[in-house]
Amino acid sequence: MSSPVYTVSALVRYIKSALDNDMNLQAVFIKGEISNFTNHRSGHWYFTLKDAKARISCVMFSSYASRCPIMLKEGMKVLITASVSMYEAAGSTQLYVTKVQADGIGDLYLQLEQTKARLAKEGLFDPMHKKPLPTYPMSIGIITAKTGAAVQDMLTTIARRWPLAKVQVYPTLVQGSTASEQLIQVLQRADQNGHEVLLLARGGGSLEDLWCFNDEALARTVYQLKTVVVTGVGHETDTTLVDYVSDARAPTPTAAAELITPDRHEVLQKLTSMRQRMLQALRGLDQKSRSSLESMKNNRYLKNPLAYAERQKLQLAMMVKSLGDVENRVERSRHTLSLEARKLAYQAALLLQQTTRRNERIEKQMIDIMQEKTRVYKAQMAHQTALLDAFSPLKILNRGYSIVSKESIIRSVTQLQLRDEVEIRFADGRAIAQIENVKENDHE
Template sequence: MSQAIWSISSLVRYIKASLDRDMNLQSILIKGEVSNFTHHRSGHYYFTLKDNSSRISCVMFASNARRCPLQIKDGMKVLVSANVSMYEPQGNCQLYVLQVQLDGIGDLYMQLEEIKRRLNAEGLFSETHKKMLPEYPMNIGVISARTGAATQDVFTTIKRRWPLASVFFYPCLVQGKEAEADLIKTLKSADSNHHDCILVVRGGGSIEDLWCFNSEALARCVYQCQTVIVSGVGHETDTTLIDYVADRRAPTPTAAAELITPDRRDVSERVNVYRQRLQRSVASQLQQCTQAYNRIKANKLLSEPLNYIQNDAMRLAMDVQRLEKVVSMGERERYKLNQLFEAMSSSGRQLCLGNRHLLSQISIQLRHSVDAVSEARKLELKRSAALLDAFSPLKVVARGYSLTYDENQHLISSINDVKNDDLLKIRVSDGSILARVEGKEIINE
């Protein structure tokens, strides 16, 4: 008996039919964590449901998705009602989800939300710290995997849009346990090279593959960079922690390359516009200068300058004649002044000689008069001094008399001016004598 030979299509259809007929696999409840969630433009939901050891693809058609009360995100722990079936074109076993309800937020998602809350409170997400993108970057750093379509797309986009820029590539790990440390090391190295901007890019992947970009240490490193940082990690629906801290976030690596590079065609058109403006400005200025030159050229003063100065030349000649007359008159007046000066000088000398002789005679007479008055005053002074000396008390003292004073320097003229024990000062011709009153005696004549 020969064994039946199956085609792939027949085998897949048989497996699908077996799964569809098995009531144990219809409308079952499955608990797991959501990852790689995508909301397709058709309205369908595509995601992966996983636990610690396994994962399975899920699809929720738009008719059921519209009735879903949850906003599904990666990392959410959910409980789904689904049918197990086979997707024939790819031969994949997957869940056709009917309903989704929240079973709890995944541990990784909770950790990420806590980190986001803390960094936001510290101001790392604030727009005030974000740097402006350079308008025409000439020195671009790219941090990405050594190989991969995303890296090549970035290089191709930059070369196509802005070939003038120099691109420096920094290959590093972008997933796995060692990716976080390698990314931080590479980013610090690139930041120290003073690029105009740095792209941190990676292609799409699962939330586990992109988790290294949710590192708190990497986010702080991005915040501390002096260079403009642009992130382009994953697809448009993927948002990592460094997207919040980076100066700009692009939905994809290609979009990041487009974001930081001007399109050379736009720049060329802008340059052409500036060139046309400059040409028009130069032409306008040239026309204005030409018109001004023609106006100046047509001026009679420039075409026949001698006519312009002829009248002034005549006035100048007349002024010269008048000036010559004034000079001649001045010379004559100077001659007259010189003659007058000579005459006055001669008369002055004669007058001075006569006055000098008269002054000499007056001086002699005045000196004789002064001497006579001086002698008369001296003689009168001597007589007054002799008379004054004759009446001086000191002369009386010199003949043996004395003067007596009390303690207050009052002259004593009577015994009534003193009393017993008074201290007296007696002036004689060659000094003073101190004495004390012991008694008084009245003289009767």
């Protein structure tokens, strides 16, 4: 019996069918490390799950990714729930993930993100709280391990760039379960010693080695220190919680030492430039002073000061006399103005009196005219009222007459028929009547 010959697609479909029908592979728990994570714009997550010996491709569709409690990052250790299947187009085995949770250090990542979010909400990362770095620090405190390359690199860098600074090293644990507590104590002690800047640093290491710098209590302590704090923890790719709350962060301990110190050669160049500018300014001032002195020597007033004083005295006497003449003219003008003011006041009072009398006459004339017009209007109104009363239907009714109407006023018996209902209007009311007889007047 010969073996069957498969096409590639047929073989892949066979393998996929075998994997899909294997119930042991439909809800598998796998733990590993996240790698090559991609958050696609469609909402799907693509990543590789790996350990020391193997790796496998994973996809988490948006319907599951949107409900995932954590955001995946490179290097996170996770525990996933997935089904095993075959991606036919690539002919590769693939995990279809339905659930992700932190595992081991992954739990620490989740805790770190939660702590970071809480501190950010409280404002501990706000740039407005960052203290400015001293330009020329003369007292520097270094908080780091007692031995190791990091402390030597920092001391060498500071000595090379800014040897004028006094440096004090505060040795402490920089990894382990008790490191954060000791770091807090050392930082608080260094903060009381009057340093201009504190350098909190350690060399590179694994994520677990650097984890003490993610301690919430340590981060709050760094934020509360009065002294400027610069951090340089790990390598350039490492960022810990203390980096967010410090006043400045450098990627490495050496870079942190460079950040807090000026370059002495640059300072010397600035001082040399300042000295040259000062000398140039002094030379200019000296030249100006010499020119002023020479000008004073040639001043004709200073050559014969007594004659100059006599001339000034004479000019002053003339000015005093002229001032006296001005005072006399002012006094005469003041007297003239006083007379004119009294004259104007008298004329104004007289004009006011005349105007008042004229206004009173005009007012009386207007009142007389208005009274006469009112009398004439009243007489005319009485005459018009009498005419209206003479022709008013109401007045006629008061004399005993009445008005008969049926939809309109009845002016002739020809407008009436037997049994018609009519309205009779009297001076004091109305009545309804029925026509029983209609008779016209004889016209003989």
